[in-house]
Amino acid sequence: MLRRVGAGRLGGLIALVVLIVIASLLSDRFLTVPNLLNVLRQIAIVGILAMGMTFVILTAGIDLSIGSILGLSVVLYAGLLESWGLPVAITLGMLAGAGAGLVNGIGVAYAGIPAFIMTLGMLSFARGLAFIYTGGTPIPILDETFYNFGNGYFLGIPIPALVLIATLLVSAFVLGMTPFGRSVYGIGSNEEAARMSGVPVRLYKTVVYVISGGLAALAGVVYSSQLGIGTPIAGQGYELDAIAAVVVGGTSLFGGKGSVWGTFIGTLIIGVLANTLNLNGVDPFVQQLVKGALIVVAVFGMSRANRT
Amino acid sequence: MTPLLAVRGLGKSFSGNTVLSDLDFAVHAGEVQALVGENGAGKSTLIKVLGGVYQPDRGELLIDGEPARLRSPRDALARGIVVIQQELSLAPHLSAEENIFLGHFPTTRFGTVDHGEMRRRAKELLESLSIEIDPSVPVGRLSIAQQQMVEIAKAISLQAKVLVLDEPTAVLDEKRVATLFALVARLKAQGLGIVFISHHLEEVFRICDRVTVLRDGRKTGEAPIGEIDQEWLVARMIGRDFPAHARQARRSGKPALELRGLSRRGEFEDVSFAVHEGEIVGLAGLVGAGRTEVARAIVGLARPSAGTIRLHGQDVRIDDPGTAARLGISYLTEDRKAQGLLPNRPVRENATISSLGRFTRLGVLNLVRERTYVRDMIGKLDVRSAGMGTEIRYLSGGNQQKVLIGRALAVEPKVLIVDEPTRGVDIGAKQEIYALIEQLVARGVAIVLISSEMEEVLRLSDRIVVLRRGRVATTLSREEASEETIMRSAALAA
Numbered sequence A: 001m002l003r004r005v006g007a008g009r010l011g012g013l014i015a016l017v018v019l020i021v022i023a024s025l026l027s028d029r030f031l032t033v034p035n036l037l038n039v040l041r042q043i044a045i046v047g048i049l050a051m052g053m054t055f056v057i058l059t060a061g062i063d064l065s066i067g068s069i070l071g072l073s074v075v076l077y078a079g080l081l082e083s084w085g086l087p088v089a090i091t092l093g094m095l096a097g098a099g100a101g102l103v104n105g106i107g108v109a110y111a112g113i114p115a116f117i118m119t120l121g122m123l124s125f126a127r128g129l130a131f132i133y134t135g136g137t138p139i140p141i142l143d144e145t146f147y148n149f150g151n152g153y154f155l156g157i158p159i160p161a162l163v164l165i166a167t168l169l170v171s172a173f174v175l176g177m178t179p180f181g182r183s184v185y186g187i188g189s190n191e192e193a194a195r196m197s198g199v200p201v202r203l204y205k206t207v208v209y210v211i212s213g214g215l216a217a218l219a220g221v222v223y224s225s226q227l228g229i230g231t232p233i234a235g236q237g238y239e240l241d242a243i244a245a246v247v248v249g250g251t252s253l254f255g256g257k258g259s260v261w262g263t264f265i266g267t268l269i270i271g272v273l274a275n276t277l278n279l280n281g282v283d284p285f286v287q288q289l290v291k292g293a294l295i296v297v298a299v300f301g302m303s304r305a306n307r308t
Numbered sequence B: 001m002t003p004l005l006a007v008r009g010l011g012k013s014f015s016g017n018t019v020l021s022d023l024d025f026a027v028h029a030g031e032v033q034a035l036v037g038e039n040g041a042g043k044s045t046l047i048k049v050l051g052g053v054y055q056p057d058r059g060e061l062l063i064d065g066e067p068a069r070l071r072s073p074r075d076a077l078a079r080g081i082v083v084i085q086q087e088l089s090l091a092p093h094l095s096a097e098e099n100i101f102l103g104h105f106p107t108t109r110f111g112t113v114d115h116g117e118m119r120r121r122a123k124e125l126l127e128s129l130s131i132e133i134d135p136s137v138p139v140g141r142l143s144i145a146q147q148q149m150v151e152i153a154k155a156i157s158l159q160a161k162v163l164v165l166d167e168p169t170a171v172l173d174e175k176r177v178a179t180l181f182a183l184v185a186r187l188k189a190q191g192l193g194i195v196f197i198s199h200h201l202e203e204v205f206r207i208c209d210r211v212t213v214l215r216d217g218r219k220t221g222e223a224p225i226g227e228i229d230q231e232w233l234v235a236r237m238i239g240r241d242f243p244a245h246a247r248q249a250r251r252s253g254k255p256a257l258e259l260r261g262l263s264r265r266g267e268f269e270d271v272s273f274a275v276h277e278g279e280i281v282g283l284a285g286l287v288g289a290g291r292t293e294v295a296r297a298i299v300g301l302a303r304p305s306a307g308t309i310r311l312h313g314q315d316v317r318i319d320d321p322g323t324a325a326r327l328g329i330s331y332l333t334e335d336r337k338a339q340g341l342l343p344n345r346p347v348r349e350n351a352t353i354s355s356l357g358r359f360t361r362l363g364v365l366n367l368v369r370e371r372t373y374v375r376d377m378i379g380k381l382d383v384r385s386a387g388m389g390t391e392i393r394y395l396s397g398g399n400q401q402k403v404l405i406g407r408a409l410a411v412e413p414k415v416l417i418v419d420e421p422t423r424g425v426d427i428g429a430k431q432e433i434y435a436l437i438e439q440l441v442a443r444g445v446a447i448v449l450i451s452s453e454m455e456e457v458l459r460l461s462d463r464i465v466v467l468r469r470g471r472v473a474t475t476l477s478r479e480e481a482s483e484e485t486i487m488r489s490a491a492l493a494a
Helices: A002-026 A033-058 A066-084 A088-108 A113-133 A142-151 A158-176 A179-189 A190-195 A201-227 A238-248 A261-277 A284-308 B043-048 B073-080 B096-101 B115-128 B146-157 B176-187 B199-207 B230-237 B291-297 B321-326 B336-340 B347-352 B369-379 B397-410 B426-440 B454-459 B483-491
Strands: B006-012 B016-029 B031-036 B058-063 B066-068 B081-084 B162-166 B193-196 B209-213 B218-224 B255-264 B268-276 B280-284 B306-311 B314-316 B328-331 B415-419 B448-450 B462-467 B471-479
Touching: A002 A261, A002 A284, A002 B146, A033 A066, A033 A158, A033 A179, A033 A201, A033 A238, A033 A261, A066 A088, A066 A113, A066 A238, A088 A113, A088 A201, A088 A238, A088 B073, A113 A158, A113 B306, A142 A158, A158 A179, A158 A201, A158 A261, A179 A190, A179 A201, A179 B347, A179 B454, A190 B336, A238 A261, A238 A284, A261 A284, B006 B043, B016 B031, B016 B058, B016 B193, B016 B218, B031 B043, B031 B176, B031 B199, B043 B081, B043 B162, B043 B193, B073 B081, B073 B454, B081 B146, B096 B115, B096 B146, B115 B146, B146 B176, B176 B193, B176 B199, B193 B199, B199 B230, B209 B230, B218 B230, B255 B291, B255 B448, B268 B291, B268 B306, B268 B448, B268 B462, B268 B471, B280 B291, B291 B328, B291 B415, B291 B448, B321 B328, B328 B397, B336 B397, B347 B369, B347 B397, B369 B397, B397 B426, B415 B471, B426 B448, B426 B454, B448 B454, B454 B483, B471 B483
Parallel strands: B031 B193, B031 B209, B081 B162, B162 B193, B280 B448, B280 B462, B328 B415, B415 B448
Antiparallel strands: B006 B016, B006 B058, B058 B066, B209 B218, B255 B268, B255 B306, B306 B314, B462 B471
16 A cells, blocks of 8 residues: 555656666766756756646646746846846746736636647747747847856855755645645546535636746746846747656646656656766757657556556 | 356455455356445455456365466456456447457458348347347447346357356346346356345345355355345344334424525425434435435535525525535535545545645644544544555545545534435445434534435434425425335325
8 A cells, every 4th residue: 555655756766766877877977966966957947847837737737838938938037127127027027927827727717728728829829929029039138147046056056956946845835735735636636526625626726827837937037047048939848848757757647646746856857867868978869769768668667656 | 066166265465455365155057146245345356356357365266166267357258257347348339239249250251240140140149138129229329227238148149157247236227127137047047157246135135046245355154045034144244233223303403504495497496494403304305306406506516596595593605615614514425436535635635625724724734633633533433444545546435435424524514414425335334324423413413314215314314305306395204204205205296
């Protein structure tokens, strides 16, 4: 019984450890502090997106729009920074992300539009807004503080990695320690039963999309500060990387089962794999292949582990 | 006579839990062997061993007296052992004849399906079994009873020697049960060995020749049917006696819940009754009379189109189950699977999902208090599971129901509506649930009991409101109420 409960996460952890062992055997440079910090920095953006995606998938939903929302927030940060200053730019960009999430949430929870369709629409819509806002050309960001946020260190750790870890801790707290978080699992496990138990299902379903949109905008902060540019194509396809991290991390696409810790492990697995392929000079095209295979194998392995 | 199929000293465990131990069981040709026991007694596991789904851990399986190994259901099928599950496994879009011959279609010289031959053989087969079904109709359009017949015909076409019927009557009405039993009798006469599983003990006496009783994975009794009676069976199934239940109506307190002219278009009309503190009001009626619909309107799952709901003398407006819970009204659903369980969440979370507020301070759950509360609740309700961390889908129906009762009680309701509280639970758990309801009412909770089981309504209720076609047909006192008076009000047109 105990095995059953922990199988998903434990399986992911074991896979991660195995991967790390293999990676350190293949390259001397892998198990060095600078490289590991580099991995953390590289996974930060997708990791933050995947945290938001975990909330949504736990309710048996899906959010395909987060890559586009990231893109929208990125051009807003870049465009507003010059004339309005950093705090206002960040605030407005974050509000736009959360607002797009709110529209998703209302569409899914109140209008009853399937999440796949609603967020697919938002994927196109938010990306369109980003293009219209910029006229298609990237906006350079010339703010020293902002640039340092994306590329600097605090206590020797890259700041984006710290943002990811803070997101993880807050998300874990919300999911594990609040009535809202508990209800998110309940909704995903059996929405009708949750409703009958007095859970405000529609409100909470809306909130998970707001969280997802807001975190996409937060990932946008990391993205634009790392690159120093606001490009309307930012984050294209990232939603799929986030979904991959969530499912590799053992969260069920059917809802009600999984955790942000699992998602963190899933993000690490994908990040370490990419890193080790890079260190060993594997052709980027081949990397795509390996990543695709890994996702399928990992999820297959976990579903097997869950069955026995 | 050598049994067709037997197990000797069978033992089976799952991750340390012994489910079957030292079990002997045999099926003889031309005999209907009943298998009875509470949910969780090990019947399903035994069937799965017989059907090749599980391998025995200990002991042996014998076919025609020879030790045999069944590695898969396919293996079992090849040896003539067919298990017919409660959930039928037919392809709904294929015709009856196609379903019967699926996997062994008669073919023409060119390797295509020989439809003429298939039709001829299907007709012959159905006729020999006196099954009146058009073999060309897609089975999805047949009734459940007819689908069952098709499945049995399929088994016969596979040269079945042993037929295991897992609760075949659970989904049938009385007339269809008679048709099924006639078929079983014919199969028996043809020399098949039949294992028959049912919760309805009177059926066991109707068609079985021998009965084997299981409890907690052991055989607690085996006898030819002529030598025993129902009490003998029940005693071996639950290992304890029923309490007698003749009693006076309870003395009740102030009105807790009052409905006045409550209506919802197309569902029920002008429904008025009151439930007092410390009283159980039974809501009786045929299926479709509007009982569940009334309950759903009370807890805010559907909006009434007219009428008022009063709670402790005050009019209230209830828009959703959350509001109902805050007002002290709790509802135990009739559809545990669709509307009650959070299947892949632990027992603990299932128990507290409706009452998280009581464990929350400043927006944060106190997990220690929650745990203590659930542990206490599990003890009081006697929920048997590996622990409060076990996903609830792994519990038996009775234990799941107890957890859901715990969930309803966690909001400390003043009014509790229980809808078919013992549906799909075994006899032992049923008695425990009755005892629980009686404890609650003794503490002053007002209870509305909806049940299709006459015996249950009569036993528990102080008054009985009978609904007929969405209207209150009559209200019967405990003294007036009997199976006959209820049925007369429920079923006869005014």
